[in-house]
Amino acid sequence: MKTTKIIYLISTGLVVLGMVASFFNYLFNPIMVQGYQHIGFPDWFRVELGIAKLLGALALAIPAVPARVKEWAYACFFVNFFSAILAHYFVGDALGNQIAPFVLLLILVTSYITREKLIKQQIGETKIS
Template structure:
């Protein structure tokens, strides 16, 4: 495991811990965001759970790098979905840019740990 991967995993874990918590907690901003995107509120809760599963994988990835790779893929795909939701809602590029940047960071974690993914608990 590289220092770069550890730093990016930590950054992603903190970001998704906060984002997932605000979704699960029903923060006004999240409720309004999902409404604006035309997504049901139950999907907000599912998204928060998906993000927390990703956080668990990132944290476990400190000990098992293959799990960090899987978590990076999991969260990267999730954020690509967020980008597509913003595009579908015809949001300006500035609104979808954070999701895109986070997707790129997650994909970098995936790439940095891809060799360990075949045997994630080794």
């Protein structure tokens, strides 16, 4: 259980840090405006997505957030990362632009899987006690 918890904490921490950094990048980096124009997304979507990333990061980071909200955060991040891979692919961007969202997707899945394992282990320990 200790290894699983360490993997969960590291992977979740990386997702949270990445999404908080993404929030600041989306809202305050002028290069992101150009990036969204390049892909064909409207500028309001960049702002909306940045705010959503901050809210999702907070949902994953704060222990008191209900499990259902965390599930939604995981689901939305999955859709976001997968969509980013596709968006970069379909506009003909270099493979390098698709790697970052792919790596984040793998880290997110790792966080989710280890979280589920920890929950199942806690339920099993509760039944034994």
